Amino acid sequence: MVPVLTPLALIARRWTPTPRTLRRAALSAVVMTVFIIVTGGAVRLTGSGLGCDTWPKCTDESLFATPEQGLHGAIEFGNRMLTYVLSAAVGWAIVAARSTKPWRRGLTRLAWAQFWIVMGNAVLGGITVWAGLNPWTVAGHFLLANALLTVAVITWQRTREGDTAPRPRVPRPVRKLSWALLVTSALVIALGTTVTGSGKHAGDSSDVPRMPWDWADAAHLHAAAAWVVCALAVAMWLVLRVVDAPDDTRARARDLLIVLLAQGGIGYVQFFTGVPEILVGAHMLGSSLMWVAVLRLALSLRERPPAAAETLPVQPGSAVAAAV
Secondary structure, eight states, X not given: OOOOOOHHHHXXXXXXXXXXXXXXXXXXXXXXXXXXXXXXXXXXXXXXXXXXXXXXXXXXXOSSOOGGGHHHHHHHHHHXXXXXXXXXXXXXXXXXXXHSSSOOHHHHHHHHHHHHHHHHHHHHHHHHHHTTSOHHHHHHHHHHHHHHHHHHHHHHHHTTSOSSOOEESSOHHHHHHHHHHHHHHHHHHHHHHHHHHHSSOOSXXXXXXXXXXXXXXHHHXXXXXXXXXXXXXXXXXXXXXXXXXXXXXXXXXXXXXXHHHHHHHHHHHHXXXXXXXXXXXXXXXXXXXXXHHHHHHHHXXXXXXXXXXXXXXXXXXXXXXXXX
């Protein structure tokens, strides 16, 4: 009996991406995720969060923004359309991962995980509109976007590796320090949502509910956690030099320090200047870049050399080539 091939399996039979193409496909998902996080912030900062009255349509009668909704409607609808661009980038990563020879099941699953997170966050974005920009759903929408960024960065890193078991490149205490840095950085991002959720940029000119605490207190707590991240990042940079870690790992620790320095400067300037929209947007970009830098540093502490089987060509019509 001839097996029935899925569209992805048919593409995989006829196309094999080069390693460079595979990496570019994964990187495109990372870039688009950062971009849509920033543009999502722009929707809120321009007061366009309810520019479209409902979801999935923009109005009860129209799928698209109408002239009556003005600039706010165009901004909100434009951000919704970017979801399709993001989906295309993730789709490219899925097709490239599935078409790699030999087929890398784990890499393909990571790419598919991005797709399901995109779909889930699109639904959560709709719920956010239905809830009138409730700050808790807005925070969840942002955090889920960062979950997508996490999987996208891991996928990108895995395109550069094999599928063998991870092998540490630094001593165990250094890896534990990295975990502390990861957890604290995630906490900083989460605390950042409590600042925006209680601050003045509610996302719409109407009466939008806010989180029940003073935004300045939330900002101070967010800054305290950020200082802990900075201390851990400096400690990591020093420790990596002491243990003579690989050059690329030390370079990523240096990059993280540079991002943190810029992000901290923007954060303090925006606080003392009344949180102007342009600086808040820059701070959101910095948040994404910080998280990417933290993830890349953590992932550089181990390696996955390619297995011998990964270098062998797959014969056309084999069970691996025809699998879904």
